[in-house]
Amino acid sequence: MAATDTTRSQDDRSVAELIKQFSEQTSHLIRDEMKLAQAEMSQKAKHAGAGIGLFGGAGLLAFFGVGALVSAAIAALSLTDLEVWAAALIVAAVLFVLAGIVAMVGRSETRQASPTPERTVENVKRDVEELKESRH
Known part of the structure; x- marks a missing residue:
């Protein structure tokens, strides 16, 4: 009977160790997924910042284009020589x-x-599927 108690205690201990190992691996996996999500969102923010800056540049160029059109209209009305306003129209164009x-x-x-970290979402889905499969 003492041998049976020793065997049960070793089995219990190995299950406890497996649960502890599972818990440690799960938290390590979650931390890694969070780091990946943070890196992915940082990359997306860089693209958004560049896009916003370029839109601002486009607005500034359009503003100068309107200024050139105004200059062309003034030149066309005040001068009889077509070369000045034609040049202003070319610059505006x-x-x-x-x-x-x-x-x-x-x-x-x-x-x-895009606002969602696609790679992280896919990795988490895959991890959940693997955990479900390992339970069965």
Whole structure:
């Protein structure tokens, strides 16, 4: 009977050790997933910041384009020589084209900044599935 008690106590101890190991691994996994989520969100914030800055640049270029159009209208009304206002219109057109290009690049950057950390979500789903499978 003493041998049976010793065997049970070793079995209980190994189950306790397994539970302790499972708990430690789970907390380590959760910490790692949190670090991954933080890194992923930091990357997304960088893209969002770049996109917002580029949109600001596009707005500034469009503002200068409007200023050039105003200058062109003034030159066209005050001068009879078409060269001055034609040059102002060309400058305005170039500024608007540049504003469009910068806006498109800004839009591309902001599209890359989705609010959810996709890789982390997928990893957590996979971990949960593995835990469910290991229980059965």
